[in-house]
Amino acid sequence: MDADIGIIGLGTMGSMTMWQLAKAGISVIGFEQFGIGHDRSAAGGESRIFRTAYKEGSNYVPLLKDAYKLWRELERESGNRLLTLTNGLIIGSPDTSEMKNVIKSIQEYDLDHEILNREEALNRYPQHRLQADEQIIIDKLSGYLRPQLSIVSAVQRARELGAEIYSHTAVNHIKSESDGVSINAGGEVFKVRKVLITAGPWAVNFMRDLAEFMDVRRLVNAWFLPRKAENFNEKKFPVFTRESEGFYYYGFPSVDGDMVKIGMFTTEKSRISTPDSLNRAISMEELAAFTELVNKDLPGLYPDPSRVNSYMEIYTADRHPIVGTSPGDDQIIYLAGFSGHGFKLAPVMGKIGAELALNGVTDYQIDSFSPERFMKARLI
Ligand SMILES: Cc1cc2nc3c(=O)[nH]c(=O)nc-3n(C[C@H](O)[C@H](O)[C@H](O)COP(=O)(O)OP(=O)(O)OC[C@H]3O[C@@H](n4cnc5c(N)ncnc54)[C@H](O)[C@@H]3O)c2cc1C
Structure with a gap:
């Protein structure tokens, strides 16, 4: 194994998940197709709103309260002002x-x-x-949050804690095998136990089973x-x-x-x-x-x-994210589809992603984000 956990995409969710895994002492390897902190996908443009009274649903409030604490934690660990x-x-x-x-x-x-x-x-x-x-x-x-500085802060902190980072390295494909997942990136093959899909707008390339809902x-x-x-x-x-x-x-x-x-x-x-x-x-x-x-x-x-x-x-399709283990494969975890309101949640989503990768479960209430909800919709 090259690492215990692999992360595909080190933007908003990938950087925070990597930080959480590295903090827990887990060996983690992450791939980013562009430079860390780039502005070419969902996290560009200088600022993101943090809010707690939530029009998207009151079930987000406990997550937002924990996200707030984790933003402050990342500020302390990185020495950077991220949330004003x-x-x-x-x-x-x-x-x-x-x-x-x-x-x-x-x-x-x-x-x-x-x-x-x-x-x-x-x-x-x-x-x-x-x-x-x-x-x-x-x-x-x-x-408001500073999105690109937040990503750089989380990746930098994860690196200090032992994470391995491949920037300017696109993942071409992943293959789930009986003893883990192989990741084909930058002309090399890496083997990990589990993989997190945090590829933002490109996530659909790795989530074909749910493509019709995104x-x-x-x-x-x-x-x-x-x-x-x-x-x-x-x-x-x-x-x-x-x-x-x-x-x-x-x-x-x-x-x-x-x-x-x-x-x-x-x-x-x-x-x-x-x-x-x-x-x-x-x-x-x-x-x-x-x-x-x-x-x-x-x-x-x-x-x-x-x-x-x-x-x-x-x-x-319902404007809520997809967070959970892939329905067909418990070696692959999805953290995607944040539908225009995910940035503020990023550190708590990183914590959830890390817990799902390590234990297969989380104590956070995330049923309404489960990938299965769309599978059921297809059956009906
Ligand atoms: C204009 C705009 C304004 C927004 N405003 C707010 C706001 O005010 N408040 C708020 O909470 N949310 C807001 N959001 C939503 C929030 O920014 C997103 O939900 C969040 O950034 C999504 O994070 P992500 O990790 O899914 O995607 P990203 O941050 O885009 O990360 C995905 C990463 O994966 C990389 N990647 C993709 N494919 C590969 C591959 N094959 N190999 C290697 N790397 C790969 C990408 O390059 C990228 O870095 C806004 C979004 C936008 C676009």
């Missing part, structure tokens, strides 16, 4: 299912929060132009200059998510004293056929959509983006 709490604004009409889910999370887990009616919200956060029916819920355990999507981020920079610093302009007139978007304070980043949630139109076909050029139509949104809702920003870029991510 700013509060988080959740903006929308109280009638939407997302706002109802946020309230459910708050109530079930007694989360620290504030609810501002429209008038209070406009006084406190005049940067946002609100519709007549909109309110703001403030999630107190919310802020699609790769392109996401565009745009950066805007403020008319008055001090109004958009992290004290005055917390991270936010907003549903306005059926349209979802999110934003960040200026993290470098300069530009404010805005991102839009995906639509059916964002699907791309393969990760290798990602078009990084931004169309005039996409630029116009951002300009229209800023003109409508964020009058303190100049409406023409000064920087734009595109990234990608795998979405599953």
Whole structure:
């Protein structure tokens, strides 16, 4: 055996799983097709929101609370500042299912929060132009993460603890055998006991059994200059998510004293056929959509983006990740399909991935992420 555990893809989930395994003293080997901390897949673009009052479901809250602790642990171990709490604004009409889910999370887990009616919200956060029916819920355990620095920090820490890292080394294929899994990468064959698939947008190449339940999507981020920079610093302009007139978007304070980043949630139109076909050029139509949104809702920003870029991510059919042992092969563990909201969860997902690889089980409640849910859907 070249190592006990092999990891395919050292981006968000792979780096954190490697850190957890190395901490546990397990021999682990990881492969990354690009450089560590690159911005060519799901983790690029400078910032990611951390939030706890969760519109995607209250079952995520215990995971998020542990993720928070692990982010702080990684900060201590690496000496790098990764998570900055700013509060988080959740903006929308109280009638939407997302706002109802946020309230459910708050109530079930007694989360620290504030609810501002429209008038209070406009006084406190005049940067946002609100519709007549909109309110703001403030999630107190919310802020932004530094994605690429987080990945580099986790990989570096894992290396210090004995992990073996192959960057710029694409895995071509894996083969499960009676006594472990062989990994064909960079012209060599490596043998490990178990393999974790953390290949992000490329995961589908290693999860053919579930390919029909996943699609790769392109996401565009745009950066805007403020008319008055001090109004958009992290004290005055917390991270936010907003549903306005059926349209979802999110934003960040200026993290470098300069530009404010805005991102839009995906639509059916964002699907791309393969990760290798990602078009990084931004169309005039996409630029116009951002300009229209800023003109409508964020009058303190100049409406023409000064920087734009595109990234990608795998979405599953139900927008929840696939975390668990492969249904047909207990030597292979899936950690994929994070559907646009996985970054904040990464260290706890790394812990879960490590536990699944070592023991085949975890105490975390992950039934709703199991690969089998899609297998059952196929049978029905
Ligand atoms: C624009 C955008 C904004 C987002 N905003 C947020 C947010 O605010 N908050 C939040 O929590 N989440 C957010 N997300 C989601 C979050 O970033 C993702 O869920 C998370 O990064 C997915 O991690 P991953 O490990 O699956 O993929 P990745 O981080 O992309 O890692 C996969 C890695 O595998 C490597 N790889 C693939 N195939 C191979 C191979 N054959 N051999 C070797 N290496 C390989 C890739 O190069 C890559 O490095 C956002 C996503 C995007 C795209």
